[in-house]
Amino acid sequence: MLHATHAARRQLRLAILGCGAITEMAHIPAASGLDEACLTGLVDTNLAHAQALAARYGIPLAAAKLDDVMGQVDAIILATPPHVRPGLARQAFGAGLHVLCEKPLANTTAECKIILESAKQSNRTLAVAHTARFFPNRIHVHTLLQREFLGKIITVDVEQGDPYDWPTRTGYTVRQDLVRGGVLLNEGIHSLDTLFWWFGMPLDFEYEDDSLGGIESNARIKMTFTGDITGKFRLSRTCKLANQITIEGDAGKLSIPLYNQAQIFLTRGGHMVTQRLASCDWDFVGIVAEQLRDFVFSIEAAKTPRVTGDEGLRLIEFIEKCYAVKRQRPLPKRAPIPGLTW
Amino acid sequence: MVSYAGRKILVTGGTGLIGGRLAERLAVEEQAKVRVLVRDWRKAVWISRADVELVQGDVKERDSVLQAMQGCEIVFHCAASAGTRDECMSTNVDGTRNVLQCAAALSVERVVYLSSVAVHGPTPPDNANEQDELRPSGDPYADSKIAAEKVVWQFWHQCRPPVVVIRPAPVWGPRGESFTLWPLRRMKSGRWLLVDHGRGTCNAVYIDNLVDALLLAGMKESAVGEAFLITDGQPCSWAEFFGHYARMLGIRELRSTGLLSARFTLATTERVDRLLYKLQHTPEREPARILVRAFRRGLRIIRRPLGRFAVFGSWEVAKYAHRGKLNVSKARSLLGYTPRLTLNEGMRETEVWLRDQRLI
Numbered sequence: 001m002l003h004a005t006h007a008a009r010r011q012l013r014l015a016i017l018g019c020g021a022i023t024e025m026a027h028i029p030a031a032s033g034l035d036e037a038c039l040t041g042l043v044d045t046n047l048a049h050a051q052a053l054a055a056r057y058g059i060p061l062a063a064a065k066l067d068d069v070m071g072q073v074d075a076i077i078l079a080t081p082p083h084v085r086p087g088l089a090r091q092a093f094g095a096g097l098h099v100l101c102e103k104p105l106a107n108t109t110a111e112c113k114i115i116l117e118s119a120k121q122s123n124r125t126l127a128v129a130h131t132a133r134f135f136p137n138r139i140h141v142h143t144l145l146q147r148e149f150l151g152k153i154i155t156v157d158v159e160q161g162d163p164y165d166w167p168t169r170t171g172y173t174v175r176q177d178l179v180r181g182g183v184l185l186n187e188g189i190h191s192l193d194t195l196f197w198w199f200g201m202p203l204d205f206e207y208e209d210d211s212l213g214g215i216e217s218n219a220r221i222k223m224t225f226t227g228d229i230t231g232k233f234r235l236s237r238t239c240k241l242a243n244q245i246t247i248e249g250d251a252g253k254l255s256i257p258l259y260n261q262a263q264i265f266l267t268r269g270g271h272m273v274t275q276r277l278a279s280c281d282w283d284f285v286g287i288v289a290e291q292l293r294d295f296v297f298s299i300e301a302a303k304t305p306r307v308t309g310d311e312g313l314r315l316i317e318f319i320e321k322c323y324a325v326k327r328q329r330p331l332p333k334r335a336p337i338p339g340l341t342w
Numbered sequence: 343m344v345s346y347a348g349r350k351i352l353v354t355g356g357t358g359l360i361g362g363r364l365a366e367r368l369a370v371e372e373q374a375k376v377r378v379l380v381r382d383w384r385k386a387v388w389i390s391r392a393d394v395e396l397v398q399g400d401v402k403e404r405d406s407v408l409q410a411m412q413g414c415e416i417v418f419h420c421a422a423s424a425g426t427r428d429e430c431m432s433t434n435v436d437g438t439r440n441v442l443q444c445a446a447a448l449s450v451e452r453v454v455y456l457s458s459v460a461v462h463g464p465t466p467p468d469n470a471n472e473q474d475e476l477r478p479s480g481d482p483y484a485d486s487k488i489a490a491e492k493v494v495w496q497f498w499h500q501c502r503p504p505v506v507v508i509r510p511a512p513v514w515g516p517r518g519e520s521f522t523l524w525p526l527r528r529m530k531s532g533r534w535l536l537v538d539h540g541r542g543t544c545n546a547v548y549i550d551n552l553v554d555a556l557l558l559a560g561m562k563e564s565a566v567g568e569a570f571l572i573t574d575g576q577p578c579s580w581a582e583f584f585g586h587y588a589r590m591l592g593i594r595e596l597r598s599t600g601l602l603s604a605r606f607t608l609a610t611t612e613r614v615d616r617l618l619y620k621l622q623h624t625p626e627r628e629p630a631r632i633l634v635r636a637f638r639r640g641l642r643i644i645r646r647p648l649g650r651f652a653v654f655g656s657w658e659v660a661k662y663a664h665r666g667k668l669n670v671s672k673a674r675s676l677l678g679y680t681p682r683l684t685l686n687e688g689m690r691e692t693e694v695w696l697r698d699q700r701l702i
């Protein structure tokens with residue numbers, strides 16, 4: 001576990017920008033329980049909401065603008081909808097703050113580059129909240145893959161899908177005026193990040209989704225990774241899918257549930273083994289807290305955070321390529337059966 | 343007929359089955375500029391696939407309707423509730439009044455109101471048409487739709503926004519809940535019964551056939567001031583209709599029951615439920631509490647097996663046992679409505695959707 005030694009130092013003063021569902025469900029409880037940092041402020045354009053949350057959780061500052069907390073914080077968690085992140089990140093870096101940015105880093109590669117450039121110029125830390133990187137079972141699978149535990153990898157198959165139920169206040173995840181993509185950009189990005197972390201960037205891909213000029217709710221990607229590994233990724237926010245990653249090699253097979261941080265199901269030599277990583281009984285808030293510790297540690301030790309801005313950027317670059325492929329296909333004359341990808 | 347291309351359209355209920363399919367077809371097939379009123383963002387994942395403008399609001403809030411309707415030429419009012427009596431009345435009646443008031447204030451060219459065949463009660467006469475009486479039945483949804491239609495006609499007689507009323511038969515197809523997903527779920531768990539052995543007449547309408555009718559209703563001059571019943575035009579038996587779902591699930595034969603036993607089970611269940619409801623509120627410290635508890639327990643034991651058979655309420659039993667077709671000749675002649683997809687074609691599309699969404 002990270003870094004008891006840092007608790008004795010002066011606590012890093014944190015503010016959270018954007019008081020939507022993820023802030024209330026994860027960032028506030030995670031930051032409040034941290035020894036390494038002190039949650040000092042909440043910022044939201046809906047000041048009354050920020051004040052209500054601050055009062056409920058005993059947070060000293062509530063403000064409507066980032067300007068209003070400048071000088072009183074050292075770092076921010078940027079949890080606003082993505083379309084306003086580039087401007088806010090640039091402002092924060094300009095004021096010498098460090099930034100942990102919610103995923104997706106931004107809506108477009110151009111916007112991501114604005115954020116990266118601002119971080120570089122200010123020489124401040126930029127980390128991206130791809131929380132799955134902190135799941136113990138995914139870290140363990142990464143190690144198993146590096147050790148070639150499954151032999152030569154042949155296929156990786158990801159299914160991610162649930163009927164959409166995120167309690168968004170602004171609706172930004174379904175509004176194409178605020179976000180450039182749907183299920184791939186908002187939900188699938190976590191699994192894509194995991195795949196790219198384990199297998200590197202795909203050499204080739206095919207993409208289809210169900211958008212009809214709006215943003216997709218169902219998508220399918222076929223990918224080829226180095227080593228002739230075939231990847232299949234199906235995702236949906238209209239229906240329930242298996243919600244697991246399955247990797248098959250010539251010496252065995254493993255699968256992990258997407259929404260469980262500890263379990264791994266391994267099959268090798270015809271025997272199925274279920275591993276539960278005992279030291280990792282965190283809930284989602286625990287994972288977010290670990291991500292925050294990594295962010296604080298990377299600032300204090302001047303090290304690279306576990307998920308860098310460049311990694312956030314490469315995901316958006318890939319997703320943009322997917323959408324560009326789709327845009328080349330003309331809309332059908334008759335609206336297809338809902339949910340079918342094309 | 344004038345085209346929808348480039349015209350500004352407001353769809354209420356656009357996150358639901360009918361409004362959602364209508365809005366996406368208006369955008370994709372008709373190149374209309376569609377705005378959809380969204381009450382709950384979580385339900386917008388289907389309609390967000392289309393190139394439409396989503397605005398937050400609720401038909402129960404007049405100001406949000408007024409704002410959403412600004413600049414719109416045609417309004418399709420599809421929002422409705424099938425919840426409690428209060429919800430039905432506030433959404434379906436007050437909401438409709440709000441929509442019409444705003445449409446009048448903004449001089450909207452036309453309002454197409456989505457009513458329901460339920461306004462004619464569960465057992466309309468054979469060959470029933472739009473002239474048949476609206477029959478209150480005690481069902482909150484059906485009664486609220488009657489009250490809402492009265493509001494619509496009141497506005498029409500005051501010569502305010504030109505209105506068209508569409509009364510669809512039970513709607514089925516991809517995303518359909520009451521006549522597709524719900525029966526499928528019950529069949530999967532072995533809790534579906536064909537009332538009267540499925541001999542009643544199924545007057546249903548496939549979602550895309552209904553949307554065809556709505557699109558015609560929004561454009562045809564001859565439609566203004568009229569109500570239209572809409573079905574697939576080819577009545578079949580409920581046994582045939584639900585047999586398609588059974589086949590998709592690999593069920594060889596659906597369980598069925600005679601009308602008398604369905605009525606008996608229903609009546610008994612309803613009485614037991616009423617008694618249980620009363621006894622539920624019996625104070626724990628009442629002197630006769632031991633007897634009351636024992637009686638309640640006994641009733642629950644009886645209720646359990648009855649529940650397996652009493653799938654339906656009295657409305658459904660009456661509807662599924664009813665024989666008689668609905669007459670859609672007015673829609674054919676005035677709207678030019680011709681059902682495009684047959685039962686078999688619609689069922690094929692529905693099966694593709696169900697399999698794609700892992701529902702079967």
